[in-house]
Amino acid sequence: MPATVHHPRLPRTFYQRGSVMLARALLGQKLVHVVDGERLAGIIVETEAYLGIPDKAAHTYRGRHTQRNHAMWCDGGHAYVYFTYGMHHCMNVVAGHEGDPIAVLIRALEPVEGIDTMRLNRTASSGAALTTLCSGPGKLCQAMGITRRHTGRDMVNDPELFIERMRQRPYPASRIAVSARIGVAYAEEWADEPLRFYLKDNPHVSKR
DNA sequence: AGAGTGATCATG
DNA sequence: ATGATCACTCTC
Numbered sequence: 639m640p641a642t643v644h645h646p647r648l649p650r651t652f653y654q655r656g657s658v659m660l661a662r663a664l665l666g667q668k669l670v671h672v673v674d675g676e677r678l679a680g681i682i683v684e685t686e687a688y689l690g691i692p693d694k695a696a697h698t699y700r701g702r703h704t705q706r707n708h709a710m711w712c713d714g715g716h717a718y719v720y721f722t723y724g725m726h727h728c729m730n731v732v733a734g735h736e737g738d739p740i741a742v743l744i745r746a747l748e749p750v751e752g753i754d755t756m757r758l759n760r761t762a763s764s765g766a767a768l769t770t771l772c773s774g775p776g777k778l779c780q781a782m783g784i785t786r787r788h789t790g791r792d793m794v795n796d797p798e799l800f801i802e803r804m805r806q807r808p809y810p811a812s813r814i815a816v817s818a819r820i821g822v823a824y825a826e827e828w829a830d831e832p833l834r835f836y837l838k839d840n841p842h843v844s845k846r
Numbered sequence: 847a848g849a850g851t852g853a854t855c856a857t858g
Numbered sequence: 859a860t861g862a863t864c865a866c867t868c869t870c
Binding site for chain 1: 863864865866867868869
């Protein structure tokens with residue numbers, strides 16, 4: 639019985655760039671969470687870039703540095719996971735370098751490994767269909783078992799939470815759709831910036 | 847379209 | 859200490 643061949647983990651340098659470039663480059667890569675020895679994994683199909691200190695939609699707007707958002711100030715490749723609306727977790731991948739609080743929100747996955755477990759993790763009936771199992775930032779965290787306890791993990795060497803390289807080059811721009819970010823209407827002129835990226839025609843993105 | 851849910855944050 | 863807010867989801 640040959641061991642399953644896994645793809646290589648993304649190195650530090652992959653993450654150490656601007657959040658718009660990282661948001662595009664993460665599309666098509668595989669997010670993995672190992673739970674009790676089982677791999678739960680999905681292909682990233684939707685992301686949003688958060689631009690840090692000048693960005694009115696970002697948790698680090700005006701240089702805010704709090705207990706909650708501390709991970710955003712760490713080096714690229716760390717996870718920033720926060721809890722919101724009293725119910726949901728959202729996961730970000732920190733971009734850039736230590737001291738520059740920018741990040742990419744993971745908004746949707748195409749489930750590929752551990753799908754039965756992911757279904758058990760999801761409470762709502764909407765999680766039954768494959769295309770709505772991970773089609774939103776809160777849904778994918780619930781399905782993958784990602785919570786606040788993962789915030790600050792360094793995905794370059796964490797044994798449980800990491801991202802594997804599935805493509806050497808980012809998708810060409812012709813394959814990526816761009817829109818305003820979701821749920822940031824409060825952010826005034828930043829609400830309409832084209833900072834959401836998703837794979838065209840992919841059925842697993844949010845806002846079906 | 848509205849409810850649910852509680853950590854988080856800025857005020858005072 | 860307190861009150862408003864929230865990078866959401868589900869069901870109506």
